[in-house]
Amino acid sequence: MLHVKDLRLGFAAGQRTLLAVDGISFTIERGETFALLGESGCGKSATAQALMRLLPPAGRIVGGSVSLDGEDLLVLPEAAMRGWRGRRMAMIFQEPATSLNPVLTVGRQIGEVLERHRGLRGAAARERMLDLLRQVGIADPERRLDEYPFQLSGGMKQRVMIAIALAGEPELLIADEPTTALDVTVQAQILDLLARLQVDRGMGMLLITHDLGVVARMAQRIGVMYAGELVEVASREDFFTTPRHPYTQALFAALPEVSRRGTALATIPGQVPALAAMPAGCRFAERCPQVMPVCRERSPEWREVAPGHALRCHWQGAASVLEKAADLTVDRQIEEKTGLLTVDGLKVHFPIRQGILQRTVGHVFAVDGVSLAIAPGRTLALVGESGCGKTTVGKALLQLIRPSAGSVRLGGRELVGAGARELRAARRQAQMVFQDPFASLNPRLRVGEIIAEGITALGVGGDATATVAALLRQVGLPTDAGERFPHEFSGGQRQRIAIARALAVQPQLLVCDEPTSALDVSVQAQILNLLKTLQAELGVAYLFITHNFAVVEYLAHDIAVMYLGRIVEQGRAEEVLGRPRHPYTQALLSAVPVPRLDGAGQRIHLPGETPSPAKPPAGCHFHPRCPQATALCRERYPAPTAVSPTHTVNCHLAA
Structure with missing residues (x-):
């Protein structure tokens, strides 16, 4: 075709x-x-x-x-x-x-396609729009059709x-x-x-x-691209069982998974060459572990190694670099402590206003009674579907969004209701790495000024210039990067800058909101290695907000699973991942795509859609989609049940 x-x-x-x-x-x-x-x-x-x-x-x-x-x-x-x-x-x-x-509203933008290419208008077009939104999993499609893109979360816009x-x-x-x-x-x-x-x-x-x-x-078929060229094309079976190009093998070696926990992930040194500086020979030569003199002199020709499996590479070996993951252990035994961050009954309710007088006619229950704790030097992963309130929790902890109720104690200090001066002192202890580094870095400031801004604002002692240079080295960037602007860096480099800015005030807690979601696997491996190393060296704790379970398996000590504004299961990573007790957690884990041919298990299909946080169901919020729901689930929200000293689940069936 x-x-x-x-x-x-x-x-x-x-x-x-x-x-x-x-x-x-x-x-x-x-x-x-x-x-x-x-x-x-x-x-x-x-x-x-x-x-x-x-x-x-x-x-x-x-x-x-x-x-x-x-x-x-x-x-x-x-x-x-x-x-x-x-x-x-x-x-x-x-x-x-x-x-x-x-x-333009969402409905207008979908309707444009239906009108031009399908000839649909009026009620027929609207019915088709609602059907399309339901197909892609958007709850309350009647309301969403008349909303604008800025009113939607990132996942909803996608x-x-x-x-x-x-x-x-x-x-x-x-x-x-x-x-x-x-x-x-x-x-x-x-x-x-x-x-x-x-x-x-x-x-x-x-x-x-x-x-x-x-x-x-x-x-069914895969093509691997590097520096503007295809370097390997193979069927799905050949690609996952016998990847032959060193670049393809390096991509596999960079994948985070539970078997590599406690070790540094293999990374690909260097960067993709710039368009103005493409090498004459093989374009991967400067980063390749199998490089030979001929690689720098002559670009390789295509050769077929099996029917339908071809690659461009001078190296004829078949030994895989998949097992060459770095053996540098960066994890360390964390001394069991408590009390860095304690959150109890945190609520964030946004008013829904209507009419000329903007009267409050309801609330969006974005966060509705979240309780969790993070010890020094540990990583708590907060997971759940888009729109369940994960990012709102992260911002509310730092008082970037004012909570409606509840308690947030950081190092013994209450943050909810604290004044500007108290919050200023607290921000020395906790910082945030935002999901989109390009949007969160000031495009008019140089990188050095961005990193030094927090040092100056919060009165951190020492020479700011020397501190900036040390931070850039710590996150793997050259010291001259401080003289450049954010747009001159790649996505992975910008994320490193955001991490350096957060570390500049020597915090004890970092709230990381999807810091690797937009990065390819090789850059993701570099960022995860960096976070692991910083935790080992500095003892910093992380609240890691993510939907990537491979990253959770590799990085997290503890996991909290969130659904519609509430925590439904939490415990140590090996407990939640190995023995999930809540039906929602079980469904989440069954949906994780695994990068192996034999990795897919039995998937649990959840009926319906995530309810709107403006109209949460009575009883257990998950009961309309739960395959095991009972009459009790429809009547009463379940209290937390301890299935082990460190593992709790909010489910009537937990016993």
């Missing part, structure tokens, strides 16, 4: 065109999923944009052809391409926040993008990191939906992702 041949594209830089994609070729059959893997900066998204003819103004297609059902898309006039986009081919963009129109892409019933779907911002249950729901649509419509899919678990579940 899709035939890409020798595609070459670049970006204008003065009088030059710097090639970002240099001669890649692949095909996608009807009903097939072809996955593109690789680090940030390898050219995956540029390839997807070129197929849709949506390159930015500086983008140039230099050569090659892209044929869909025999029609060469690169020679079509722009007016004709509008008929193909949305109807014949559609794209789910990586950044929903920048891809959705901020001044689901709206998917609904828009599916509205035209395309033959080819290009999905650029479609599930990055989604929690595991919604991710599983979306992947099931896409797989079902493929079967029903024979839809082909180009899947761009860095999640090898998603690849194992969805793709």
Whole structure:
């Protein structure tokens, strides 16, 4: 169905065109999923944009052809391409926040596709919109249709993008990191939906992702991209059993999992070469553990190692680097202590206002009675679906959002209701690393000024210049990085800067909100190694908010599972992961995609959708979706039950 041949594209830089994609070729059959893997900066998204003819103004297609059902898309006039986009081919963009129109409602944006490509208007269009929102797992779709993108969480915006892409019933779907911002249950729901649509419509899919678990579940064939070139193409079976290119093997070695707990993850040294400085030989040579002299002199040719399995590599060895994970132990025995952070009955209720006088007509129960504790030097992972209140908990702990009720004691000091001066002192002890480092770093300040800002504001003693230089070295950045601006760094480097800024005031607690969600596996491994090392050296504690269970397995000492504003299960990591007792925790773990062919167990399908926090169900909040619910569950919220001295669960069936 899709035939890409020798595609070459670049970006204008003065009088030059710097090639970002240099001669890649692949095909996608009807009903097939072809996955593109690789680090940030390898050219995956540029390839997807070129197929849709949506390159930015500086983008140039230099050569090659892209044929869909025999029609060469690169020679079509722009007016004709509008008929193909949305109807014949559609794209789910990586950044929903920048891809959705901020001044149009969700319904208007979905309706635009239905009107142009399906001829639907009025009540029929609205009914189809509601159906699409239900399919992608959005609760209360009638209300969401009339809302604007800024009123939605990151995961909800991503689901709206998917609904828009599916509205035209395309033959080819290009999905650029479609599930990055989604929690595991919604991710599983979306992947099931896409797989079902493929079967029903024979839809082909180009899947761009860095999640090898998603690849194992969805793709029939995989292409690995590095520095603008494809370096390995294989079937799903060959890719997961016998990866042959050193770069592919290094990606597998960087995966966090429970077996690597307590050791440093293997990382890939260096970075993807810049467009203006592409090496003459193999582009991976400077980072490759198997490099030979010929690699730096001549670019390797394609060679087939098995039917359907080809790679570009001079190295002929078959020994895998998968077992070469670093054996540097960075974990340490944490002395059992209590009392760094104690949270009791924390509530955050947002008023719902209507009318000219903005009267309060209800509340959104974002956080509704959360209790937890973190000891010094330990990591508590807070997990749960998007919209359950995890980020609100993190912000409320630091009083960035004022709680409605409850107690937050940090080092014995009560923060709820504290004045500005007391909070100022408390912020020496606790800092936050936000989910999006680009949005949380001031673009007008140099990196050195960003890191030094907290030192100056909170009156931390010492030479600020020397402290900034030491922090940059500590997070693995050169000291001259302090003279540059945030936009000059990659996503992983910006996250390191955000961590350095948080560490500048020597806190005892870091609240990390999805710090690795948007990073590819090699950069994620670097950040996780950094956090492990800092914890071992400085004894800092982490509240780690995430939906990535591989990261939880590797990093967390304790786990708290959250559903609709409340903690439903918490305990030590080995207890919650190994013996989950709440039906919701069991469903979450069953939905985690595993990067192995034999990794998928029996998945627990949850019926219905997550209820709106503005209208939580009576009794146990989970009972409308629970396969084991009883009459008691519908009447009364369960009290916490201790199943061990360190493991509690809020479930009537726990006994």
